Amino acid sequence: MNKPLDYIFPNPPADLDPTRLDPAAVPEHVAVIMDGNGRWAKERGKNRLFGHKAGIDAVREIIRCASDVGVRYLTIYSFSSENWKRPQEEVIGLMNLFATTMLAEVDGLHEEHVRVMTIGRTDELPKKTRDAFAKAWEKTKDNDGMTLVVAVNYGGRVEMLDAMRSLMDEAHAAVRAGRAPEELTEESFARHLYTADIPDPDLLIRTSGEMRVSNFLLWQIAYSEFVCTDVLWPDFDRYELLRALLEFQGRDRRFGAVK
Secondary structure, three states: OOOOHHHHOOOOOOOOOHHHOOHHHOOOEEEEEOOOHHHHHHHOOOOHHHHHHHHHHHHHHHHHHHHHHOOOEEEEEEEEOOHHHOOHHHHHHHHHHHHHHHHHHHHHHHHOOOEEEEEOOHHHOOHHHHHHHHHHHHHHOOOOOOEEEEEEEEOHHHHHHHHHHHHHHHHHHHHHOOOOOOOOOHHHHHOOOOOOOOOOOOEEEEOOOOOOOOOOOOOOOOOOEEEEOOOOHHHOOHHHHHHHHHHHHOOOOOOOOOO
């Protein structure tokens, strides 16, 4: 973090003291299940796509704030492999929103030294959306700031199936070449996940009061700290992120050990 806390959090609520945040103990990787866009829109008499568009503003603010406080990896759950079951109008609208937003934001992200990457079966996305994410990766891949990981057409179970298929292909290739297959370990399996080069999340945030993981990073969140909030995603701002970070810093992480 190279910006002072009073710059990052200029107008905190009376019950929130940004100086309590320890810059040395900010989680390296924060993952977010962004939930509540539809309910936020319904409360205002609007359709779900209106809520998704409002949610983009929250995404923009959280990216900037997370980067400013020193988070190295921010993973956002944008579209699950099950979300194709939603009404076609909403799905098409989301895919167009992803494409237009990514193209509109990539220059600004690049200026902030943010690296943009995706996880999931992106080859199944519409070409316009796929190309937008590819352009963002190409432009930002050499950046050395925070890595923004967009989980799109992502499912934790599918990821593990894909990893196992990759492992099996590698083992068959080794046998055909007269070599012994690599031993199956947690480490060798993890190297075949979409997140092979990304540390596991330290903190998982879920908005809108729901208490489930929704097939998100099932392998990677084994020892993540969870923070769930009733705040709907479009209302999740830098101060809500600060609350989550402070709660995280108050946890005693034992990773199965006794202290």
